[in-house]
Amino acid sequence: MPFVAMQTDFRLSKILALTCGLLLVTAPARADVTPHEQLKQHIHDAVEKVKAAPTAAEKRSILDDELRAMTTALNRARQMTDRSSEKESIDALRARVQEKLDELHGQNGYTAVPDGELDTFADYVQQDFEQADRVVTISVTTALLIVLILLLL
Template structure:
């Protein structure tokens, strides 16, 4: 009987830890989405196309710098580094598209709000297909918030 109680307690602890990890992951994902949403709101509120473009470029640069910092940290697994690299390349591609680099036509001034929404949607979908550990995602969020 004592073995069953111990086994049952271990199962409950494992379930509790798993639920806690899921909750932290969801919270971290929500914070990243909030960061992206704040960028979109700033773009929409900006008065001039130059301001909108600057907000987007600064945001892309912050994310790229953050990904580079986290990738360079000791203890970040190769799987996480690979996921960060995919995320980083997505951001670099969006920056190139915004500015008309590497074969892209620059986003027209009257399309900057739509582009911001497009980037938001694309990053949210990438978040579902690129798997980064909760710890690494939290590091990314902390660094983004500090920039």
């Protein structure tokens, strides 16, 4: 019985996510903004938060939080899709995010980003994701799902 309840909860969460997504897409003030653009805007907003932070520790923390939130959103989106091409694209994006985390913290062969270069690194992260959009393709549905998850985190 618990498994059936879990399936029902999962279906309800999918319906809720779809409903929220439709509301976002059809909202009059944002009708011309695609999920891909919303994802780019989310990253841009994170970069602006980094640049506005007064200390290097806060900048590093914001970058870490945003990159980890992106990883969480990608993991959840991957679990919700059945298409192998979508999973491959999500995996490619997730690898890019992990690479940025490794660079930020100096892990897996990378040297940690120096405190004085965190603003520049944030710009680099944004540019990398904008370029990834040209190389890694995800459907509008998956992009919308990622945006919704990021908003809920």
